Amino acid sequence: MTSPRPAARPLAPTALVALVVALATTGCGEPAVHAPLPQAPAADGAAVVPVDEMKFEVPPPPFSSPDVFPCSECHDAELPPNPKRRALTMAHEDVVLHHDEEHRWCLDCHDAQDRDMLRLANGTLVRFEESYRLCGQCHGDKYRDWRAGVHGRRTGSWDGPKQYLLCVHCHNSHAPRFKPIPPRPAPVRPGSIR
Amino acid sequence: MSPEISRREFLCVVAGCAAAAAAGGCSDVTHTPYFRDNFRDLSKDEVAALVADLERDLSAKYGKDVEVSAQGPRAGVQFAYALDISRCIGCRRCVYGCVEENNQSRDPQVHWIRVLEMDKERGIDFHEANPYYDAETVPRPGHFYLPVACQQCENPPCVKSCPVGATWRDDDGIVVIDYDWCIGCRCCVSACPYGARRFNWGEPTLPAEEMNPKVHVLGNRPRQKGCVEKCTFCVHRVREGRYPRCVEVCPTGARKFGNLLDPSSEIRYVLEHKRVVVLKNELNTRPRFFYFFG
Numbered sequence: 001m002t003s004p005r006p007a008a009r010p011l012a013p014t015a016l017v018a019l020v021v022a023l024a025t026t027g028c029g030e031p032a033v034h035a036p037l038p039q040a041p042a043a044d045g046a047a048v049v050p051v052d053e054m055k056f057e058v059p060p061p062p063f064s065s066p067d068v069f070p071c072s073e074c075h076d077a078e079l080p081p082n083p084k085r086r087a088l089t090m091a092h093e094d095v096v097l098h099h100d101e102e103h104r105w106c107l108d109c110h111d112a113q114d115r116d117m118l119r120l121a122n123g124t125l126v127r128f129e130e131s132y133r134l135c136g137q138c139h140g141d142k143y144r145d146w147r148a149g150v151h152g153r154r155t156g157s158w159d160g161p162k163q164y165l166l167c168v169h170c171h172n173s174h175a176p177r178f179k180p181i182p183p184r185p186a187p188v189r190p191g192s193i194r
Numbered sequence: 195m196s197p198e199i200s201r202r203e204f205l206c207v208v209a210g211c212a213a214a215a216a217a218g219g220c221s222d223v224t225h226t227p228y229f230r231d232n233f234r235d236l237s238k239d240e241v242a243a244l245v246a247d248l249e250r251d252l253s254a255k256y257g258k259d260v261e262v263s264a265q266g267p268r269a270g271v272q273f274a275y276a277l278d279i280s281r282c283i284g285c286r287r288c289v290y291g292c293v294e295e296n297n298q299s300r301d302p303q304v305h306w307i308r309v310l311e312m313d314k315e316r317g318i319d320f321h322e323a324n325p326y327y328d329a330e331t332v333p334r335p336g337h338f339y340l341p342v343a344c345q346q347c348e349n350p351p352c353v354k355s356c357p358v359g360a361t362w363r364d365d366d367g368i369v370v371i372d373y374d375w376c377i378g379c380r381c382c383v384s385a386c387p388y389g390a391r392r393f394n395w396g397e398p399t400l401p402a403e404e405m406n407p408k409v410h411v412l413g414n415r416p417r418q419k420g421c422v423e424k425c426t427f428c429v430h431r432v433r434e435g436r437y438p439r440c441v442e443v444c445p446t447g448a449r450k451f452g453n454l455l456d457p458s459s460e461i462r463y464v465l466e467h468k469r470v471v472v473l474k475n476e477l478n479t480r481p482r483f484f485y486f487f488g
Contacts, residue, residue, distance in 0.1 A: 002458070045392070072221065103477035133452050145463075145467075145488065148460060148463040148467075149450070149460040149463070150278075150450060150460050150463050150464055150467075150468075150488065151447065151488060152447040153442070153444060153445070154437065154441070154442075154447070155437060155441075155442045156436070156437065156449075157435040157436055157437070158432065158435065158436070158437055158451055158452045158459070158460075159452075159453060159456070160435055160436050170445075170446070170447070178283070178446065180283070180331035180332060180333060181283070181285055181331060181332065181445065182285075182330060182331055183284060183285045183327075183328070183329060183331075183332045184285065184286035184287060184289060184290050184331070185286075185328075186286075186325070186326045186327060186328045187289075187303060187305050187308065187325060187326065188303045189326060
């Protein structure tokens, strides 16, 4: 495994790739890397980061209220997981699933044991900050575009650091269709300009 | 017609004044907008003097520290823009973000971006397009939206039509206007097949508190009555490496921007992976503004 290059060349793709590898393997808690799409091996033979280990710097996930996380505050030993499909009545009444609801259910994405984590189909637990990996399991084409900076909004620099958003910043994960919004005023017709 | 002073008298006075100013060593007169040369012919010193003059005048007029830039194109950069028609919902956030960023006149209203509402059944049809749609919420069922601003053509008809050379295509692909050199003939307005150029029919109004103090000589500095203006890809932002304002305000992320010469840029990804159209391809204007279907 290649060690990270000195920070003198923070934008060089090889250094970025190496840095991502280092972060992923050391479990460093600061995923402050804007990993670009390049998948081809770097010129000097640095290892390529597998797609599912790419990390992106994102703002905190938009929980429905600030005190809802960590989930384990309520989902503790006294509240054993109930794997039955049902309408939620004790809490989370606001969660109405409109996301392939015929086939999906809370515990397809939320881990039954560790409620503070999300769960991929292969059993891997991911943090809410990496929920794009969860969404990307089904929406692979969108995930690919998102990683390239083409799906979703980017801010920052066209030739430098960009800020990514999580899928759930724009799409409610339980009802993901983008909601209609009021438009800004129509332009004045030329005849009305004085 | 009996003018108060004859043409001959007027010219004599002007010539006399100019001679007196030159003789008196007063060089200020060459920096006023009416006496300076075309921006492209200015020396480095003259550009610096122009920037200093503009900073002084604009700071005084708007009562804030106005920062004027004359930054030129960067080597190895060709700007291009891509807009995802399948994502745009016609909310006009870009239109008003642009107005705030680029110091457009509030009254008479000047918008550089026009969002066209089109019928899904008809497809792209400029004849039936409606820029004046209004609704409780957008997108309206059965419609799609096509925002149009300057297409930054590689082969720009507006530049060819300008009789005085007041507009040209810079080396990074941005078509810019020297607002002081523009004579207001509006040939470019009628030459543009995209209706992207705007003329200041009246004295522009711009509330001082809403004035964006970070301006570019060829971009978003406040304009005067009688000159033409248009989208510059936010020249003051993009030449510093930032995204244009409309890219950052679009709530659906439909707008993409980048360097065509950078293989890892978003714009290259769009061109290489998506279905892309340009408007009025048959006119051979070769727009640098691409519409795609994400």
